[in-house]
Amino acid sequence: MSFNDAFNLKTNPFRITPAISSDEIIWAGFSILKEKLERRIKRSIKISNSSLILNWGEYGSGKTHSARYFNKANTLQKLAESVECKPPYSLVFTLPKGKEPVYDIFTSVIDKLDIANIRDRFSDVSFNLEADVITKLTDNLLIQSVLKAIVDPNIDKSLLKKYLYGSATKTEISSINKSAHTDILRSLNKDNDYILLLSGLFTCLTYKKEVFSTIIIWIDEFEDIAILSSSNIDKTNNFLREILDNTPNNLLIFVNLTQSALLGVSDLGDYIYDSVRSRIKERINFELPSKDELKIYLKDILKEYHITANDENNYFPFTEHLIDEIINDLGNVSLRSFNEALSLLLELADMDNKQAPIAIEYYHEVKPEIIGWKNE
Amino acid sequence: MSKINCVLDACSIINLISIDEDDFLIKKLFKCLKLSICEKVLKEVKCNIFKKENLQTKKKEVDTLLGQLYHYVVSDSTLEKDCGKDFFERIHKIANYKKENGEFYSSALALYLSQYEEIKLFFHTDDSPAKNEFQDFFITHQIGGIEDTADLILLIYRLDDKFLNKELIKFLDSLFAEYAREVAACLKELREISSFVNSNAKFRKKGNLKNLIHKLIIKLESHDFSHIHELKRDLLEVNDPILKGFVQKYEAVFMLDPSSQSKNNFLNKIRTLQKKAKKENIYKII
Numbered sequence: 266m267s268f269n270d271a272f273n274l275k276t277n278p279f280r281i282t283p284a285i286s287s288d289e290i291i292w293a294g295f296s297i298l299k300e301k302l303e304r305r306i307k308r309s310i311k312i313s314n315s316s317l318i319l320n321w322g323e324y325g326s327g328k329t330h331s332a333r334y335f336n337k338a339n340t341l342q343k344l345a346e347s348v349e350c351k352p353p354y355s356l357v358f359t360l361p362k363g364k365e366p367v368y369d370i371f372t373s374v375i376d377k378l379d380i381a382n383i384r385d386r387f388s389d390v391s392f393n394l395e396a397d398v399i400t401k402l403t404d405n406l407l408i409q410s411v412l413k414a415i416v417d418p419n420i421d422k423s424l425l426k427k428y429l430y431g432s433a434t435k436t437e438i439s440s441i442n443k444s445a446h447t448d449i450l451r452s453l454n455k456d457n458d459y460i461l462l463l464s465g466l467f468t469c470l471t472y473k474k475e476v477f478s479t480i481i482i483w484i485d486e487f488e489d490i491a492i493l494s495s496s497n498i499d500k501t502n503n504f505l506r507e508i509l510d511n512t513p514n515n516l517l518i519f520v521n522l523t524q525s526a527l528l529g530v531s532d533l534g535d536y537i538y539d540s541v542r543s544r545i546k547e548r549i550n551f552e553l554p555s556k557d558e559l560k561i562y563l564k565d566i567l568k569e570y571h572i573t574a575n576d577e578n579n580y581f582p583f584t585e586h587l588i589d590e591i592i593n594d595l596g597n598v599s600l601r602s603f604n605e606a607l608s609l610l611l612e613l614a615d616m617d618n619k620q621a622p623i624a625i626e627y628y629h630e631v632k633p634e635i636i637g638w639k640n641e
Numbered sequence: 642m643s644k645i646n647c648v649l650d651a652c653s654i655i656n657l658i659s660i661d662e663d664d665f666l667i668k669k670l671f672k673c674l675k676l677s678i679c680e681k682v683l684k685e686v687k688c689n690i691f692k693k694e695n696l697q698t699k700k701k702e703v704d705t706l707l708g709q710l711y712h713y714v715v716s717d718s719t720l721e722k723d724c725g726k727d728f729f730e731r732i733h734k735i736a737n738y739k740k741e742n743g744e745f746y747s748s749a750l751a752l753y754l755s756q757y758e759e760i761k762l763f764f765h766t767d768d769s770p771a772k773n774e775f776q777d778f779f780i781t782h783q784i785g786g787i788e789d790t791a792d793l794i795l796l797i798y799r800l801d802d803k804f805l806n807k808e809l810i811k812f813l814d815s816l817f818a819e820y821a822r823e824v825a826a827c828l829k830e831l832r833e834i835s836s837f838v839n840s841n842a843k844f845r846k847k848g849n850l851k852n853l854i855h856k857l858i859i860k861l862e863s864h865d866f867s868h869i870h871e872l873k874r875d876l877l878e879v880n881d882p883i884l885k886g887f888v889q890k891y892e893a894v895f896m897l898d899p900s901s902q903s904k905n906n907f908l909n910k911i912r913t914l915q916k917k918a919k920k921e922n923i924y925k926i927i
Contacts, residue, residue, distance in 0.1 A: 497818070613842050
């Protein structure tokens, strides 16, 4: 019998976490956490103030999955519709660990910038972008010129991206100036240039919330700040402070930070300076799940993956009794560890041609393979 | 130039080039020390240096530097001419070391130089296990000391009056980040392997492997590098291509296993030196 037939599952739902493909990114259980994140996002969609939020929890607690889930276009669309606003412009990237962190962040944003789409969206706004926004947001003429070029449909998109990446020749820059009637006299090459341009871009994209309601940035693996050189720790902190100061409206930054042996609460001050910590509006804790939370999570995820609905046993191809025992045996573990155990149990049952629901006796047989090795 | 002789291993050369800015360290290295490098080390440097991502965009500058290193190479044939064709064979036996790597040929070169030039010298390497293996050889033959890249930077700082304390702090910091970054990348990949192994029925009977990976993760999370060399050996014994590839890729991390005499690992040592430098507890008389 095939896996699908035996277990009434489209596939093994626990196989790879966090999910990568958009279709696999669903939210299961953890309604309180979901509400906290949704509330924070809806507030930013509706209200102008910029915010910095710290997401804090152990490895495998769902921070990266949250970033991916709330970065999905249809998730954000639904949240925006619930408050009758335009959807946010959202980005997820990991903390850069190279020698030029600000440039790496800038590149991550530019990589995802769909210039054609942006230009299209600005074509029917109620305001004059240049007169009402660009000339007022900064007195830096270079930044003004670059922003104008981004929204100008006459400028070749690839050429513009070349300039933004710092690889345009002098001739190419001249050609941009000719087409856009701008005065771009040098390349962008300092951290300050990148920060000013990003904040200018974000301000344009969210002006009057007509194109996008807010910018959402998720910075994942922020705990790696502990391994950066002092100079790069400075630059990273400086980036966060400056981008928030220069974008006082419509910017929401989530920082995902895993606590570990190297980076506990007491160490935060060494890596996140006062000037940034003082800007943190909220800290959302990603706690280790309780037994009840794990069971609700499991029911939700199985419901999503059942081929045909099973109202008699929400835990099919497991039983509630079996799940209770697994949770007791695992103890206080992360969601990731729970997923790994269930994934292996399913795979073993499939390999050994076991009927579903999986019997508790079978679990006892294979328990050493699933959990026992941890006690060796 | 001082009269201090140094033999350099590939990892020390690569790390110095990687953390250097505008050839600051390299120029001082050439100026202050009498350097010697064996052929094998130069080959290893050329083979591995562009694995450093930050150096991939500086190929031209790095190639120029590598060209300058030729000047310091002492060829194997020179050693064989002076000491006999069986010189390296004898070193293998005496040192009880079978591998044909940069550490071996550097130690042989160090022995040769110490006796032919009647000097004591320092061999700089960040490979802690190799340091352990050759410690006895160096002591027995009174060659000198085996030190690491942090020690080399301190030495250059001591010898060059224009090398400022703030620059020392900066370079020690960069050296720390160089290794810490590698450890973080290693840990991330190891967790992915762990997830795969823990949830895949193919590894059902491999409780030992899961336990091994679990132990290694706990150690790397807390920067406890003691005995990770043994864990590496155990991983290789599993004979799985994914694990073999992983171990090869993160060889530098496994080299952080501190010597049996020292409980302090390389990363902690760099942090301690940084603190001393910040408190200005490193005294330069001249």
